[in-house]
Amino acid sequence: MLGLEIIASSVTSGFLLGGTLALTALGLSIVLGVMRLINLAHGIFLIAGAYAGFFLQQVTGLDPFVTVVVVAAVVGAAALPVQRYLLEPLAKYGAEAPMMTTFGLAIVLENLFLLKFSADTRSIETSEAAVPLQLGPISVPLIYLICFAVSVCVILLVHLIVVRTSFGRDLRASAVDPGAAAVVGVDVRRVHTLTFALGGACAGVGGTLIGILFSFTPASGANYLLTDFTIVVLGGMGNILGTLIGGIVLGVLQSVAGIVLGDGYRDLIGLVVFLAMLAVRPRGLFKGHAA
């Protein structure tokens, strides 16, 4: 029988990790909510962020938490032309066409990364790496807490943008009725491009956090894609704060499953939850949506 301290620590770790994963899912959620696009390249955007963080750290020696802003800008900027030139022209062809394109992009990029960076496992090193934080009976690595804090800050920032700014207003209007939005003066194309870039930037930051917490290879993206879909469905498509809660819920559930059933079932529980949510409450756990 596991000691209470171990269980408490494990659940807290799950809480923190889940909150961090929420950031990785945020980009997917926003793009899905506003553009009704299943971005199958989201996973590879995460990995791109991880590689960017990795190389920035190697080259500049700066703390990856500092360079994360650069990563966000880089991945966000890279996402802009993808939307403008690859996806935008497909707008009139229905939902499958852009999805297939993002899929094509994902496999092209994954294999380009394989060719360029090889399949070697990498991870981003930080000075705070293995230091444990002791809070009473609970012991979690300090790094988990820092990443959680970064994630929450970014999520809150995005939430404020969407709910308080005029861009956020335009975004929410375009999400629900792009035709009427255009008539009242919203440049819907620009909104979509910026939304996709925002999604990319979030993915970039999330990817760096993953690179810090775990190791990664070009193929890791696909696993995170599924986990992120689960979080998006838990939190509600396009619901930004919901994504945070969804991530935390999933993290805790996975910890519990790991303790109760064994390590191999952590990922499985995620998928089971996902399927159950889709079948029973596809709109997410919460009523209404921010976007």
Next chain:
Amino acid sequence: MLGALVIAGVFAVGALFPHLLSDYAMQIGFRTMLYIVLGEAWNLLAGYCGLVSLGSASFVGIGAYVLVGLLNTTPMPIGLAVVVGGGGGAVLAALVSPAVFRMRGLYFTVGTLALGEAMRLMMVNAPWFGGATGLFLHVDWPSSYALYLYGLVLLLVTEFVLSVAAHSRLSILMRAVRDDEDAAAQVGVRTFRVKLFTFMVASFLMSAAGALQAYKLSAIEPYGMFGLQWSVDVLAMVIIGGMGLRYGPIFGAILVIALGELLADYPELHIAITGIILIVLVRFAPKGLVGLAGQARAWFAGRSSGAGLA
């Protein structure tokens, strides 16, 4: 109908004159036929009934594991084992349908993706299915020719089913469900049954293909049989060939296999190029290659009729 017969006929020729084809050619033919079966089945679900699935892997895998389980434990003949393998897929479809059909559109697609992955993870964790190392098939290795014949039979069955589906009264009901499920229900269509039937038929075909694949490999494990690449390859080939078009999957399958053979030594490049082709086609030829051919034909017809008027 005629086109399907021609295609099947081409492959049948291979069966009738085995000495014309090398062993290698037979294997390629087998793979192509399997891919065509998978593509047709997927097209039935997505193109005709509107259910875009990213979970083909679930059914390929189930068929594989059922066949190996049966052949290892009973003296069942191969043909029957393949049929039962297909049946396994149909049963899985029936089991998950109440949950999966509650999801509409986008959610359905993502849900089937999760299903495939869930099956894979379950198999990895389940010790009595061999876990991560998988299972070995304890019967004799089949000859390329025998495989080819089994593949041909499956292909013929598939083409028959698709032709019936495209022209039958059932197709009217399927299209109604695809166009507007609620309105269809309001005029008396039992939409759940229509979707379930289509789903079971498509799953049967996919699982039968998976079973044959297992027979060929003689050793199966979760990553290979339930891996994402099945779902993805099927999707890619149908999109490349042309979704919803009768001959889309056939040409898509042929192209994808051909590409694989050409770039066999450069696996990353092969996948990357498939991705680029996908992107380019979706952008410039959204109806796939078959659609493109149709447009080209119409264009030529237009040109030749106007040529004499100068």
Next chain:
Amino acid sequence: MSTGKPPADNLIIETRGLTKRYGGVTAIDNVDLAIPRGEVFGIIGPNGAGKSTLVGLIGGALPPSSGSVFYEGADITLLLAAERARRGIGRTYQIPRPFLDMTVAENLQVPLYSVNPLISRRHAEEMVEANLLRTGLAGAAKQTARNLTLLRRKRLELARALMLKPRVLLLDEVGAGLVESEVSELIELIHSISGDETSIVIVEHVIRIVRECCRRVAVIHVGAKFAEGRTDDVLADKEVATIYLGTAHGEGKAEVRHGTVQTESSVAKAASSEVLLRLEGITAGYGQARVLNGIDLEVRAGEAVAILGTNGAGKTTLANAISGTVALTGGAIRFMGNDVTTLPSHMRMKCGIAHCMEGRRIFSTLSVEENLLIAARGVDAAERRRRLDRMYGLFPALHERRDNPGTALSGGQQQMLAIGRSLMSDPKLIVFDEISLGLAPIVMDLLYKTLTELRSAGLTMLIIEQDVERAIDIADRACVLEHGRIALSGAASLIRSDTRLRQLYLG
């Protein structure tokens, strides 16, 4: 107020304590209905009263929160829509939903094959032809549903529902969007279908249909049954009049007419002011269909121009062409002298063109205030505040609800919001597209009063309307569209008495 309940054993549809709740909102509240066999029964009520929800509950598309539904004496509360259809309950939709990518014949084959998959080909063809004939679609078997006009789509939906030999038909606002002549055709159709074997339940706004078709009528108000009885009695009842019919069919009209006296002088004034909008030979359409076939129109500053015409004539397409929602296939649009033909939608607003779209199109993800603010672009905060306050002054009801989600308002309030939103950009020209659609007469009175005020303040407007009387009352000029061309145009007062107009509408 209820005048006698028919004997219980002769009821085709009965509801007992039927209730439907959505979260905190009670859409239908404890409704008891007893609809006798062989009749045409009407259900009327103000917008948002819950009438469509009632149809959904009876037809099976919506499960009730409590209460029960009986069909021919049997409890069908737990039956799904498909089962109810198979037992003989047919239903049409407020906005017709035929299977757009299938032909007319295929649309009819769907219900046929679902109940009788083995029917012989000849028998099937006979049944299809018979129902097409019955609903006035003879010869249209091979047309794709997508290419049908609104009235023909309604006919198709009816034909499709008839394939299952229904014993009761639920018609949900089937008169919406039709003009007088089309309404007459519809009434004839309803008369020909109803009978001892086919009862009809009509949920309607168009009073004429109710008056000429229904023997008995029930009034639904805020989800509950307000009144029930013989049609003439109910329609004459004073209480019913105030909650629903408003004063439009009495005093209200005189009020609006008063406004017309003023426009005579402003017509003379407008004739000398600058041309704001000029349409030169514009053609436009959707996919294969060419809807606008060469329209020339000039609108001067300060004018109010009514655009009239039967359905399918191209009124909404014209509005969409002006705002850029639909691209032109030919011709040019000039606004204040500038060529805006290829300017995208969001830039036309900057030029000063506002479009109050058909169906309101309020953003559900934005609050009422945000819906207003989103249209005030490129101005500083003080100006935005000023315009907002002006809007709230015009529509006080919006101020009360400014933080509510945009769609959590009644139909009339949403229309106010839509009008307010299009005013927020301080436009020089507004196109009002069917603002009265689906609204009760009493609400229409209010809206048109506001429009008259705006007119007096000098706003240039294009008013696309189904309700000819209202549009002509407020306009200086009127243009009548037919088949994508202007068939008739001139001063509103002259158009009113023009016999050609009558012919176009009343046949």
